[in-house]
Structure formats: C-alpha cells, structure tokens
Amino acid sequence: MSQVMVPRTGQRLIQRRFGQQLQHLAGQLAKHALLIAVSIVFLVPFYWMLTSALKDNNQIFAFEPQWWPNPVHWDNFATAIDFPGFPYLRLLGNSVFYAGAVTIGTVFSCAAIAYGFARLRFPGRDLLFGITLATLMIPPIVTFIPTYILFAATGLTGSYAPLIIPRFLGDAFYIFMLRQFFKGIPADLSDAARIDGAGEFRIFWEIMLPLVRPALIVVAVFSILYTWHDFFGPLIYLQDPMSYPLSLGLYAFRSQRAMEWALIMTASTLTVLPLILVFLFTQRYFIRGVAMTGLKG
Amino acid sequence: MAIAIPTRQTQTRALPRLNREARAGLLFVLPWLIFLVVFTTYPVLGTFTLSFTDYSVIQAPNWIGLDNYQRMFFQDPSFWTAVKNSVFYAVVSVPLRLVLALLLALVLNLGVRGISVYRVIFYLPALVPPVAATIVFMLMFNLDTGPINVALRAIGLSPPDWLRDPVWAKPALIILGLWPLGIEVLVFLAGLKEIPQDLLDAASIDGASRWRRLVGITIPLLTPVILFNLVIGVIYSFQVFTPALIIGGTTGEPLESTLMYMVLIYRNAFRYFSMGYAAAQAMILFAAVALLTLLIFRSARVWVHYEGGER
Structure with missing residues (x-):
C-alpha cells in the first residue's frame, strides 16, 4: 500500500513545491517592482536637483527637458x-x-x-x-x-x-x-x-x-x-x-x-x-x- | 518595601527639608523647571493676554477687549481664507500620508530582500531641509520642463501649471509634503516589527488568509502607532509654513490659494508687527489643535487597541 502511495504523493509534493516556489518568486518580483517604482519616485527630486545644479539656465528651461546636462557645468559649484x-x-x-x-x-x-x-x-x-x-x-x-x-x-x-x-x-x-x-x-x-x-x-x-x-x-x-x-x-x-x-x-x-x-x-x-x-x-x-x-x- | 515606604515618609515629615534624593532630583530637573516657567508658561499667558491688546512693538499695548477676535471673525476675509486653506491641507494630507505610509511599511514588512537599501532611500528625503526641498520642487512642478509634467504628459494627460494655478497650488503643496514620508514609513515599520510573529503564525495555522491576518491582527495591534502618526500629522499639518511661504510669499500667491494659517500669523506678527492681532490668531490655532487632539484621544478609546502593561 505504502509502496504504491509514496511515489504519487512525492510527485504531487514536488509539483506543489515547484508551484509554491514559482508563486514565491512572482511575489518577490512584484514586491520589488513596486518598491523600486516608489524608490524612483522618491529619488527623482534628488536627481533633478543634482543634474539641474550642473546645467545653465538655458539648459534648465530647454524645450526638450535634458535628463542629463549637456554640457556639464561643473563650474557652477x-x-x-x-x-x-x-x-x-x-x-x-x-x-x-x-x-x-x-x-x-x-x-x-x-x-x-x-x-x-x-x-x-x-x-x-x-x-x-x-x-x-x-x-x-x-x-x-x-x-x-x-x-x-x-x-x-x-x-x-x-x-x-x-x-x-x-x-x-x-x-x-x-x-x-x-x-x-x-x-x-x-x-x-x-x-x-x-x-x-x-x-x-x-x-x-x-x-x-x-x-x-x-x-x-x-x-x-x-x-x-x-x-x-x-x-x-x-x-x-x-x-x-x-x-x-x-x-x-x-x-x-x-x-x-x-x-x-x-x-x-x-x-x-x-x-x-x-x-x-x-x-x-x-x-x-x-x-x-x-x-x-x-x-x- | 511595605516597611520601607512608611519609614521614608516619617523621615520626610520629621525633617522639614527634603531628603538627599529629592534634592538631587529637583536639581537635575531644575533647567527644565526654568524652561517651563520662562519659555512655556509665561509666553502662553503672554500670548493670551496680548490677544486682548493692540500691541504693535512701537507703542505700549492698549486693552481692546475682544476686538481682535471680532476683527478676525467678521472683518478679515484673509482669516477665513487661511482657515479654509489649512483645513483643506490637513483634511487631504493627513489621511493620504497615513494610508501611503502604512501601505509602504506593509510592503516592506513582507520579507523583501534588501530592505535596508529601501529604508535608506525612503528616509533620504527627510534629510533635505524644507527650504531646499521646496525650491527643488518648484523646478519639479515647472509647467513645461518639470519631470512631474513630463511624466504626466507621457501618459497622455494635459497637466496644470501647478504653482501658478489657484486650483492646483495647494495640491502641489500637499504633494511636495509627501516627499519626506519615509519618517512615517519607518515608524510604522518599527511598529510592525513589534507584532508577535507567533500570533500571526497561529492564525495562519488556523487557516486565516493573509487579508484576515492583516485586518484581524496586524492593523488592530498597529493602532497605537496609527494614533501616534495621526496626532503628529494633525498637529504638523496645521502648522505648515516653509513651503507655503517660499511658494506663495506672505500673500499666498496665486490668489491667496497658498495662504496657510501659519503664514497669516507670521505676516501679522513679523511683517505688520500687529502682535496683538497675531496673538489672537495664535490662540485660535492653539484652541483648534487642542480640541482636535482631545477629540482624537477620545476617539482612540474606541479604536485603539492597547495591550495590558502600559508603561
């Protein structure tokens, strides 16, 4: 009886564990995606402050927003x-x-x-x-x-x-x-x-x-x-x-x-x-x- | 102990002077006693008294009874504008902050790797002095080149000219106030760490879903921390000053939409030097904050869960 049962339960267990792992992985990914998105929102003002500090006024108000200053104005400091x-x-x-x-x-x-x-x-x-x-x-x-x-x-x-x-x-x-x-x-x-x-x-x-x-x-x-x-x-x-x-x-x-x-x-x-x-x-x-x-x- | 206490009392009664420990104790708290008298009691009574005068620094104060209060309530439209602005700010920003901070803390508490990195990132904005943060957000909110509007346009919206639009200037103040939200997140996170894991495990074994555990265990056990953040949030939101002054000046541009209550008091006290009038307005703020705190603490009896052993 047990000899017949073991492999079947084992297989199901493996399947379930694999499913759980996949679920766990998906959960982790979703959490990190959310946290990274929020982190970016929190960090953008820093990024904007630092990059604006390296622009001149024309670059700051350029028609196409400059995500990276070009040229970089280190001399601002x-x-x-x-x-x-x-x-x-x-x-x-x-x-x-x-x-x-x-x-x-x-x-x-x-x-x-x-x-x-x-x-x-x-x-x-x-x-x-x-x-x-x-x-x-x-x-x-x-x-x-x-x-x-x-x-x-x-x-x-x-x-x-x-x-x-x-x-x-x-x-x-x-x-x-x-x-x-x-x-x-x-x-x-x-x-x-x-x-x-x-x-x-x-x-x-x-x-x-x-x-x-x-x-x-x-x-x-x-x-x-x-x-x-x-x-x-x-x-x-x-x-x-x-x-x-x-x-x-x-x-x-x-x-x-x-x-x-x-x-x-x-x-x-x-x-x-x-x-x-x-x-x-x-x-x-x-x-x-x-x-x-x-x-x- | 039962013997020790009466002996101590008889000793104190026998000697007119305080015992050694009591004298040392009073000496240790002496600076604070001085503070409470000179920088708390005296000024609170002073503000109360000034509020019935027309004191203006240049001239000696005259007693004018309730004139300041009458002027405030019935003749000064700026007062009601500032009240409305501050109430709007508080009503929107306090619940918004609580919910967002709680959600972020719950996600951080789900056992994510690298939590310390996120914690630092969320906390960093709280380091930025409010003056600098406000100035940075003035660029962030720029109609054409600000990243906020660039992002909104990217998803197909036609964003407002935040700081020049009387409708959107206050929401902009609320949004920039969200930047240092990390403080509340960390406070919630610390509260979440205090929740006994075995309680959650037990519920889990009994078949409670994740949602049931959140609503049935986590949130009730977190209510003292929610109360703390709520009280602090209400007290602070009625006193928002720096961003409002920098963005709107003392007149609350555009069109008095950013004239917060603290800006109004500042304007009356330190621009017009109408100290008596400003004192009356400060008393109203005091009464409002005291009343709100009292109401929150009263309501806390119903919704805050206290575990035995209060310290």
Missing part, C-alpha cells in the same frame, strides 16, 4: 561657493556653529533632566512629567510671540542667543525619549554606587551617561538635523545676511536672484550635502531613532 549673496563657506560655518551649540545644549540638558525624571524620586515628579508631555501639543507659535518680545527687550535679537539659550534648558520630546532609556537600566547599579558613597551627580556622570550613549547619539543626530532644517527661528531672529545659517541663506539667495535657477540648484545641493554626509556615518542611529519615536508614543 565654483561659482556658487562664492556667489554674491550666497557666501557658502560663511553660511556653512554659521550652520555648523548653530547646530553644534544647540546639540551640545540639548544633549546635556536633556540627559540630566531625563535622569532626574527617570531615576530620582522627588515630590511632584509625575505631575511635572505629565505637564512636560502636555507641552508637546502646544504649537510653537503660541509661545513664540512673547518669547520674541522678551528677547527683543533684552537686546538679544539679531544674534543666535534666542535660538540657542532655550535649548540649554531642555526639550520635552528628547527628555521623554531619554527617560525611557534611563528607566531601562537596572537599579542595582546605582544602588551599589550609592552604598559606596558616590554622589548623585557622580552616579549620573560616571555610571549612567556611558550606559545610554547610543540614545545620546540619537538625540544628537536628530538635534543636528532639525537645527540644520530650522528656518522659522533664524528668519525671525537674525538680521545680518552674513550671520544666516544655510537654510535661511538659501532662501535669501532665491529671493534676490529668482532667475538664477542653475545656481540656486547648486546652492541647494551644497546645503543638503553636509547632512547626507552626516547621515551616511550615523545611519543606524537615524533609523533606530525614528523607530523609537513611534513605539513609545
């Missing part, structure tokens, strides 16, 4: 880097300063504050943390006008001070994120240090901070990204074009030279480029960071 109204290196320096100062302030203040919320008991702590979360819902513009008036009264408008000082006092979102990390560290570690007579600040600085280093890098990377993107703050507070960060410099450049599309695209490329470089080195932190922001919501 040399021109754009020191174009009147777009002093690239100066703007780059301003952006680096702005992002650097904000990031240092954010990382240290948020780490300390998050540690306080996560590991130390004090009266009113949970209420205060609840308030902290609630502030995430306040549209920034609601606090912006009186803050502006306050800084104007102290004569600090026109400088980076109003953009940097508040960041040394914490940020609700990053506090929330880092608190989760500090909560995940076993209590015995700090208890042992306490028994050994270590002060709370030393426990924080020497034991806790090194343990949450990956999370601190995530915060730093996000802080750099969002400061680099910041447009509204610098637009309101800064006056001297030589002090602009890249985003605002690019905006000013476009407003003044609305017809110079090729150079505007070159300038855009130069504005994006540093971030792409940072991203390439910190990619896994970016991806992990985005994942974290959603999960604990």
Whole structure:
C-alpha cells in the first residue's frame, strides 16, 4: 500500500513545491517592482536637483527637458561657493556653529533632566512629567510671540542667543525619549554606587551617561538635523545676511536672484550635502531613532 | 518595601527639608523647571493676554477687549481664507500620508530582500531641509520642463501649471509634503516589527488568509502607532509654513490659494508687527489643535487597541 502511495504523493509534493516556489518568486518580483517604482519616485527630486545644479539656465528651461546636462557645468559649484549673496563657506560655518551649540545644549540638558525624571524620586515628579508631555501639543507659535518680545527687550535679537539659550534648558520630546532609556537600566547599579558613597551627580556622570550613549547619539543626530532644517527661528531672529545659517541663506539667495535657477540648484545641493554626509556615518542611529519615536508614543 | 515606604515618609515629615534624593532630583530637573516657567508658561499667558491688546512693538499695548477676535471673525476675509486653506491641507494630507505610509511599511514588512537599501532611500528625503526641498520642487512642478509634467504628459494627460494655478497650488503643496514620508514609513515599520510573529503564525495555522491576518491582527495591534502618526500629522499639518511661504510669499500667491494659517500669523506678527492681532490668531490655532487632539484621544478609546502593561 505504502509502496504504491509514496511515489504519487512525492510527485504531487514536488509539483506543489515547484508551484509554491514559482508563486514565491512572482511575489518577490512584484514586491520589488513596486518598491523600486516608489524608490524612483522618491529619488527623482534628488536627481533633478543634482543634474539641474550642473546645467545653465538655458539648459534648465530647454524645450526638450535634458535628463542629463549637456554640457556639464561643473563650474557652477565654483561659482556658487562664492556667489554674491550666497557666501557658502560663511553660511556653512554659521550652520555648523548653530547646530553644534544647540546639540551640545540639548544633549546635556536633556540627559540630566531625563535622569532626574527617570531615576530620582522627588515630590511632584509625575505631575511635572505629565505637564512636560502636555507641552508637546502646544504649537510653537503660541509661545513664540512673547518669547520674541522678551528677547527683543533684552537686546538679544539679531544674534543666535534666542535660538540657542532655550535649548540649554531642555526639550520635552528628547527628555521623554531619554527617560525611557534611563528607566531601562537596572537599579542595582546605582544602588551599589550609592552604598559606596558616590554622589548623585557622580552616579549620573560616571555610571549612567556611558550606559545610554547610543540614545545620546540619537538625540544628537536628530538635534543636528532639525537645527540644520530650522528656518522659522533664524528668519525671525537674525538680521545680518552674513550671520544666516544655510537654510535661511538659501532662501535669501532665491529671493534676490529668482532667475538664477542653475545656481540656486547648486546652492541647494551644497546645503543638503553636509547632512547626507552626516547621515551616511550615523545611519543606524537615524533609523533606530525614528523607530523609537513611534513605539513609545 | 511595605516597611520601607512608611519609614521614608516619617523621615520626610520629621525633617522639614527634603531628603538627599529629592534634592538631587529637583536639581537635575531644575533647567527644565526654568524652561517651563520662562519659555512655556509665561509666553502662553503672554500670548493670551496680548490677544486682548493692540500691541504693535512701537507703542505700549492698549486693552481692546475682544476686538481682535471680532476683527478676525467678521472683518478679515484673509482669516477665513487661511482657515479654509489649512483645513483643506490637513483634511487631504493627513489621511493620504497615513494610508501611503502604512501601505509602504506593509510592503516592506513582507520579507523583501534588501530592505535596508529601501529604508535608506525612503528616509533620504527627510534629510533635505524644507527650504531646499521646496525650491527643488518648484523646478519639479515647472509647467513645461518639470519631470512631474513630463511624466504626466507621457501618459497622455494635459497637466496644470501647478504653482501658478489657484486650483492646483495647494495640491502641489500637499504633494511636495509627501516627499519626506519615509519618517512615517519607518515608524510604522518599527511598529510592525513589534507584532508577535507567533500570533500571526497561529492564525495562519488556523487557516486565516493573509487579508484576515492583516485586518484581524496586524492593523488592530498597529493602532497605537496609527494614533501616534495621526496626532503628529494633525498637529504638523496645521502648522505648515516653509513651503507655503517660499511658494506663495506672505500673500499666498496665486490668489491667496497658498495662504496657510501659519503664514497669516507670521505676516501679522513679523511683517505688520500687529502682535496683538497675531496673538489672537495664535490662540485660535492653539484652541483648534487642542480640541482636535482631545477629540482624537477620545476617539482612540474606541479604536485603539492597547495591550495590558502600559508603561
């Protein structure tokens, strides 16, 4: 009985497996086709920015769109880097300063504050943390006008001070994120240090901070990204074009030279480029960071 | 523990001063306390108070009662234009983003090879500063030579002059806002990875089809992440500013079609320096966002699935 059955079942099994494999392959192909199509849609603006950066204005608005610039204007980069109204290196320096100062302030203040919320008991702590979360819902513009008036009264408008000082006092979102990390560290570690007579600040600085280093890098990377993107703050507070960060410099450049599309695209490329470089080195932190922001919501 | 707690309390009560841990804790959060007072509480109350004045930077504020609100609601057509524009933007873009991001995440989660490459590609646009992204899309949307219209013409459509057409300028803003969609995709993807595989396997063994598993397990377990993306999406969409300002200027060209609510506030506060009037408009935005968030959280009780152990 079994001798008769085996070959038939075997054959059917082979057939079915072959069919399954074919189905699997077709499925994989369909998925990749879809994902590649979507990828192309996401990448076209990059492609258009880069190729337009290598054209001249006539090529950009040529009757037949040029998918590849002919001739290639590499000289655009040399021109754009020191174009009147777009002093690239100066703007780059301003952006680096702005992002650097904000990031240092954010990382240290948020780490300390998050540690306080996560590991130390004090009266009113949970209420205060609840308030902290609630502030995430306040549209920034609601606090912006009186803050502006306050800084104007102290004569600090026109400088980076109003953009940097508040960041040394914490940020609700990053506090929330880092608190989760500090909560995940076993209590015995700090208890042992306490028994050994270590002060709370030393426990924080020497034991806790090194343990949450990956999370601190995530915060730093996000802080750099969002400061680099910041447009509204610098637009309101800064006056001297030589002090602009890249985003605002690019905006000013476009407003003044609305017809110079090729150079505007070159300038855009130069504005994006540093971030792409940072991203390439910190990619896994970016991806992990985005994942974290959603999960604990 | 049961013994430790009363001892601690008696200790605290006996000593008028806080214990060592509490003092350290307060010291650690002190910067944030200062922030909450100086950069949150004071400005929120300040905006509320300013909204009843005619403050204009040059002159000291005069109390004018509800005049700003009356002017906004009954005498300023720009206000209603901006409200309509922003509501249109939010109503179209929030659901569109949610659905597209969820679909992309679901496809990425089907176990495709090279997922890390796609992840990077989807995330890249989120790196581009909004100013640069907007400027690039101004070329992308060009009537004759922009790749978008070239593609639309290739499939036989006669595309509009997006940014110069009052009907199409807002859809163009929504489309360019989709470029950094990768952030939401990654958030959804992380949520999908948290769904226990054994649950899906069990359903699979019980004969549940792929569709049944999606509707019966994946989507319900993903609802907290959907809620997160929805709340963030609503809050952000009502505050869209940079692309609208760059494309439409402070007047919302063409024909006020890109005059978003934030652009209106910016114009009143920092171009006309009508701080009092802008403050009133900011309060309306605050109330609208608060109300919407509240409604979403209320509705969440019905449609969001929470697993036990909330942290």
